[in-house]
Each structure stands twice: as C-alpha cells, then as structure tokens.
Amino acid sequence: MPELPEVEVCRLGISPHIIDQQVAKVIVRNAHLRWPIPDDIHSVVSLPVLSIDRRAKYLLLRFSTGTLLLHLGMSGTIRVIEQDTPVAKHDHFDLVFQHGKTLRFNDPRRFGAVLWLANDEDKLGLLTKLGPEPLSDDFSHGYLFSKAKNRKVPIKTFLMNNHVVVGVGNIYANEALFQAGILPTAKAGDINEQRFNKLTDIIKQVLSAAIKQGGTTLKDFIQPDGRPGYFIQTLMVYGRAGQPCVNCQTKLDEIRQSNRSSVFCPNCQQE
C-alpha cells in the first residue's frame, strides 16, 4: 500500500511535468473506484494545473475553479506518459494535456479515488478533521503528549489515527516505535513528554529519509512501463519478525494490533 512517502514522491515526480499545463481531455474508462468518478471532472478541460499539493495521502491538483483530488488507495499508481502510450488493464483514468503528456491513473483493486471538489467544496469531508502533517511545524514537541492525555489506546493505534497525525502508516509506526524504544502496546496516556518528543523527532526522520530515498525512483514516474516506486526501504523491524534485532540480536516478536502486524524488539522497546 502506498504510504505518505510514496505519495509525496509521486507529487514531486509528476509536478514538473504538469504544473502550468492545460488539460486537453479527460478520459474515464472505469468510473467505479472507491467513489464513482463524478461527471463534473470534465470541467477541468482547457484549464491549467496551478499547483499540486498533498494533504495526508491525498494529491490535490489545484485549478482556478476547484481541486481534482486523487488517492492511490491500496494499489493505485500515477504516471506521466506520452499520450499515445497503449492502455493497459486497470488504467481507469487519464488527464490528457495539451503538450502531449498524459497523467494516467491505474488501480487494480479500485480502492483509490478521483474526485472533483468544485470551488474546493469538500462534500465528503475527506480533508476535514485531519490531524497535522507529520513533517510540518504543527507536529511539534508537546503535541503528541497533550493529545495522548488520559488515552488508554495502544500507542501504535494512536499514531496511526489520522485525527492525531496523518500519514503515519503501519510500516512507519513500527519503525518509529522501534527507534524510539517504545513498545507498540504501551498505553498512549502512559508515555511521558520526553519520550513523546523523541518519538516526534523520529517520525519526522523516518518519513524524511523514506522520501529522500524514494527520490531516486523519480524517473519511474515518466516511464511508460516502469512501475512507479512503492519503494523498498531499509527497514529495521517491519517485515523482520523472527529475525535478530539490529541493536541487540534479540529475536523480534510479532503481534496483531487492529488487524495489522506489529513487529518489535522485546528487549529494546519498553512500555
């Protein structure tokens, strides 16, 4: 599943190719994504893309009359390709630009989304009530501690809650808690401010490192048949259950929390 770093790398990858470019045509091959692609998506024809923002894992293509929202869901990919590139299976949506390039959305599992927010009106409320961006100054020392006060929920579940902070998916929650020395099962409200501040710094570090590493895959976003990187990263715990801890060689343990895998070192991580 694409996580925040992949979406940010996607934004960086496609931006230079489509910002300031005018849409010539919109092609909807299959409107049945997580929500149906609305008919008014065609209203972007002849308008230029002013900018591309990201909020949580939503890509927001800004036009003068509204915002085209894209979400990659579980399996979505976006590429900028030449207009005459043959259509492949699961290529549901194209934004064809006047300069000959096409932004193509492919999504085998169709949990992704392509929506039009006329005048930036967010009828589904997708962008409201979201917590701060983890790489922004709003996600600062003291924030998690104050947010966690009296919360009995496990810290990992707490971190993955979009109302607390956006974009800390399963992989990065595992990695950050390992590096911060906090057990994923620790109660959020029991963690002191100092440990929360360390965790905040580490979350910023692991996400920034992933984005930086993903930058090496940027070329894939303009290749006709390259799979744009859901990049393989150097992970210390995620996917390594049963293997030795990189710090102390203790065998890494694995449990399920909210139906997601939590891998941790029972020696290096504490309540």
Ligand SMILES: [Zn+2]
């Ligand atoms: Zn260890």
